[in-house]
Amino acid sequence: xxxxxxxxxxxxxxxxxxxxxxxxxxxxxxxxxxxxxxxxxxxxxxxxxxxxxxxxxxxxxxxxxxxxxxxxxxxxxxxxxxxxxxxxxxxxxxxxxxxxxxxxxxxxxxxxxxxxxxxxxxxxxxxxxxxxxxxxxxxxxxxxxxxxxxxxxxxxxxxxxxxxxxxxxxxxxxxxxxxxxxxxxxxxxxxxxxxxxxxxxxxxxxxxxxxxxxxxxxxxxxxxxxxxxxxxxx
Amino acid sequence: xxxxxxxxxxxxxxxxxxxxxxxxxxxxxxxxxxxxxxxxxxxxxxxxxxxxxxxxxxxxxxxxxxxxxxxxxxxxxxxxxxxxxxxxxxxxxxxxxxxxxxxxxxxxxxxxxxxxxxxxxxxxxxxxxxxxxxxxxxxxxxxxxxxxxxxxxxxxxxxxxxxxxxxxxxxxxxxxxxxxxxxxxxxxxxxxxxxxxxxxxxxxxxxxxxxxxxxxxxxxxxxxxxxxxxxxxxxxxxxxxxxxxxxxxxxxxxxxxxxxxxxxxxxxxxxxxxxxxxxxxxxxxxxxxxxxxxxxxxxxxxxxxxxxxxxxxxxxxxxxxxxxxxxxxxxxxxxxxxxxxxxxxxxxxxxxxxxxxxxxxxxxxxxxxxxxxxxxxxxxxxxxxxxxxxxxxxxxxxxx
Numbered sequence: 001x002x003x004x005x006x007x008x009x010x011x012x013x014x015x016x017x018x019x020x021x022x023x024x025x026x027x028x029x030x031x032x033x034x035x036x037x038x039x040x041x042x043x044x045x046x047x048x049x050x051x052x053x054x055x056x057x058x059x060x061x062x063x064x065x066x067x068x069x070x071x072x073x074x075x076x077x078x079x080x081x082x083x084x085x086x087x088x089x090x091x092x093x094x095x096x097x098x099x100x101x102x103x104x105x106x107x108x109x110x111x112x113x114x115x116x117x118x119x120x121x122x123x124x125x126x127x128x129x130x131x132x133x134x135x136x137x138x139x140x141x142x143x144x145x146x147x148x149x150x151x152x153x154x155x156x157x158x159x160x161x162x163x164x165x166x167x168x169x170x171x172x173x174x175x176x177x178x179x180x181x182x183x184x185x186x187x188x189x190x191x192x193x194x195x196x197x198x199x200x201x202x203x204x205x206x207x208x209x210x211x212x213x214x215x216x217x218x219x220x221x222x223x224x225x226x227x228x229x230x231x232x233x234x
Numbered sequence: 235x236x237x238x239x240x241x242x243x244x245x246x247x248x249x250x251x252x253x254x255x256x257x258x259x260x261x262x263x264x265x266x267x268x269x270x271x272x273x274x275x276x277x278x279x280x281x282x283x284x285x286x287x288x289x290x291x292x293x294x295x296x297x298x299x300x301x302x303x304x305x306x307x308x309x310x311x312x313x314x315x316x317x318x319x320x321x322x323x324x325x326x327x328x329x330x331x332x333x334x335x336x337x338x339x340x341x342x343x344x345x346x347x348x349x350x351x352x353x354x355x356x357x358x359x360x361x362x363x364x365x366x367x368x369x370x371x372x373x374x375x376x377x378x379x380x381x382x383x384x385x386x387x388x389x390x391x392x393x394x395x396x397x398x399x400x401x402x403x404x405x406x407x408x409x410x411x412x413x414x415x416x417x418x419x420x421x422x423x424x425x426x427x428x429x430x431x432x433x434x435x436x437x438x439x440x441x442x443x444x445x446x447x448x449x450x451x452x453x454x455x456x457x458x459x460x461x462x463x464x465x466x467x468x469x470x471x472x473x474x475x476x477x478x479x480x481x482x483x484x485x486x487x488x489x490x491x492x493x494x495x496x497x498x499x500x501x502x503x504x505x506x507x508x509x510x511x512x513x514x515x516x517x518x519x520x521x522x523x524x525x526x527x528x529x530x531x532x533x534x535x536x537x538x539x540x541x542x543x544x545x546x547x548x549x550x551x552x553x554x555x556x557x558x559x560x561x562x563x564x565x566x567x568x569x570x571x572x573x574x575x576x577x578x579x580x581x582x583x584x585x586x587x588x589x590x591x592x593x594x595x596x597x598x599x600x601x602x603x604x605x606x607x608x609x610x611x612x613x614x615x616x617x618x619x620x621x622x623x624x625x626x627x628x629x630x631x632x633x634x
Contacts, residue, residue, distance in 0.1 A: 025567045031567075034597070058633070059598050086348040090490050091497075095532070098532055099525070101569075102569060227391070228384055
């Protein structure tokens with residue numbers, strides 16, 4: 001718990017950031033499909049972050065946007081904007097274990113990771129990829145809707161960065177592994193991984209996230225995260 | 235066509251001012267071109283109707299954003315149809331300038347605005363006219379000239395609309411299927427207002443979120459989008475239906491609330507000005523099973539009900555109907571999706587069954603297949619004239 005709190009403390013105070021993301025979906029035969037996504041996030045004092053996710057590619061879903069208000073307690077608020085019909089749809093945030101746009105990331109994997117949503121247990125200290133790491137497990141409080149029994153996290157002691165997560169499904173068998181690397185530091189404080197890869201051990205598929213253009217403190221405000229901004233996001 | 239012209243000139247003037255200032259923040263051309271085939275296995279009921287049609291549609295989109303966040307959008311649309319001369323049509327879906335201020339947004343020009351929450355019957359949606367020749371589901375809309383001021387605040391969003399020019403609903407021509415026996419005489423509409431299409435319409439809407447509920451409430455004052463029909467005889471002696479557009483007052487409400495995996499939806503309206511005042515409502519739920527079995531597939535169940543106090547006088551087939559839907563979302567790389575729907579008339583035996591499936595092919599191509607079946611249409615039902623119009627439609631769209 002103390003480790004997770006320290007990691008959260010080190011990553012708080014960023015106020016807002018924007019970034020671009022390329023999502024590469026790979027099936028078990030190695031066929032690839034690419035999604036281009038832009039992300040805007042606003043830190044909210046005393047509550048979870050607000051974020052807006054905008055799709056540029058594939059072209060048929062261009063302009064589709066996803067607005068999320070994470071909350072430290074209770075269900076998150078989520079809306080989806082469908083540009084062809086100009087329609088804003090509320091979506092159930094209980095669909096945590098559902099796939100995010102066909103990727104191996106589920107909604108709960110991409111959501112802002114609020115420390116209040118888990119309980120924690122330190123397991124051991126271990127060297128991973130030559131870095132001294134804490135290894136700890138976290139257990140989702142929302143047992144009914146989470147797709148996981150537990151997650152095991154490797155976090156480096158030097159900067160409290162997540163290097164690897166093993167996800168165990170509700171039957172407690174290993175489902176997915178996330179590895180994060182190519183960390184860059186922004187504003188002398190905030191570490192962001194530029195490469196992430198989620199491998200699904202059960203279906204043989206994987207999803208790579210390649211991040212770029214991180215910009216912190218761009219001056220986003222709450223009004224950039226309302227339903228009007230969802231509709232004109234592009 | 236004068237008001238159109240005025241709006242266009244106004245936008246032009248705004249643009250000239252905005253675009254000559256430095257700091258343009260990028261522009262973008264996107265859109266799609268789509269080929270469509272529709273097959274009607276049953277012989278047509280009315281003279282002139284054809285069995286199949288091929289069609290080509292193009293909808294490019296030009297977007298230009300200024301550094302301030304203000305933007306210009308132009309979306310023309312054109313369709314060429316082999317069977318129906320009226321389905322061959324062009325429209326300006328959007329041609330507008332959006333001015334973004336700190337506390338408000340102003341859109342001037344032609345735009346598209348959707349209100350509503352339900353899946354089957356889009357009851358409260360009123361700003362844009364339906365482009366009915368496009369599809370029977372009434373989801374395709376014509377561009378609407380407007381001045382639209384939106385004021386988002388902590389306590390919700392206020393939207394004011396001035397709508398200076400009325401758009402007439404499109405209807406299939408002699409060669410087209412999915413139409414009533416007598417043709418709708420779109421060349422000779424009847425208006426209640428002497429101002430006809432240039433009657434100034436207004437709308438005011440207040441919307442927001444309270445807890446798990448999104449709400450919207452509005453009042454619309456102006457030319458009703460849904461026409462009545464006046465039978466008339468052509469000089470040649472044929473029977474036609476002249477669309478009759480009346481001035482209405484309409485108050486509408488839409489609600490959607492999320493409770494766990496349940497999504498509850500309600501739309502309701504009260505309208506006066508078209509015969510006796512009446513009330514209509516539609517609502518229901520959507521429940522989603524996530525990652526069914528050991529697959530990534532989501533299965534959504536939909537059930538809705540629609541009521542219209544006008545009963546059989548309603549200009550819609552949703553007067554006392556139950557609607558059911560099953561949505562399968564594969565969550566695969568191709569975004570494969572299937573939606574099966576059934577509309578059951580609770581006063582007669584008319585049923586409308588629809589199946590729609592779509593998936594992406596490669597990165598830029600999308601294939602959509604849908605089919606509609608009119609089962610046991612009752613002679614009293616508005617769908618009776620469509621009893622031989624079961625169809626299969628294939629659409630292949632290339633996005634750029």
